[in-house]
Amino acid sequence: MKIYQFNKEAGKRVTKFDSDFVMSRITQTQNSAHVGCIYLEAGGVIGFHEAVLPQLLLVVAGEGWVRGDSNEYIKIQKGQAAFWNKGEWHETKTPNGLTAIVIESEELNVSSMKAL
Template identity: 50%
Template sequence: MKIYKFGKKHGKKVEKYQSNLATYVKMIQTNQAATIGYMYIDGEGTVGYHEAPIPQLFIVVEGEGWVTGEDQKRISIKRGEAALWEKGEWHTSGSETGMAAIVIQSEELNPETFMERKKHA
């Protein structure tokens, strides 16, 4: 599992179209089909331990919680961070207080092209 950051400071100011006080953070570009969904995990909620059928990018947009990889070690994750699970990687996620995430699934996900990798222990 890899963790990425996409906070406002990682974006670029939008200067076209007479824009004002707007920042855009590019996250993913795919040439293959992708599904995009929005996941709500309520307080004390979990998404059970399962195998990723294809690469999955879990982008936290509200709240905070935790994610695991195959080692099942919980890593804290919050708004402005994203977890990437590779195809076949076992994982789970959850939150004590509630969390919402955009989930992108595609055979072709390369977030390191646009996002900075988070360093964690």
């Protein structure tokens, strides 16, 4: 057995796209799936950019706002997830802080999730 950590201290600061957040990568499969944990502090933002792959953002703590190609922000909180297709422009921001697991993969299938 091995014990691993994916807390904020294990992550790296990301500043691309005018972003300011810490991301801890968790795993990468042979099928080109990426799973990571994002820590957005109060006032944090994942800047508006194009999704390189289909992407699922699962909020595990806190709350914030997400948007896709439109300028309409939608509130998101613990226990909810946002999905963006490959090529879709998107942004995430939070006034008080947010922690989320992010999964990116060409083969990402969210059909088993319950839609709001």
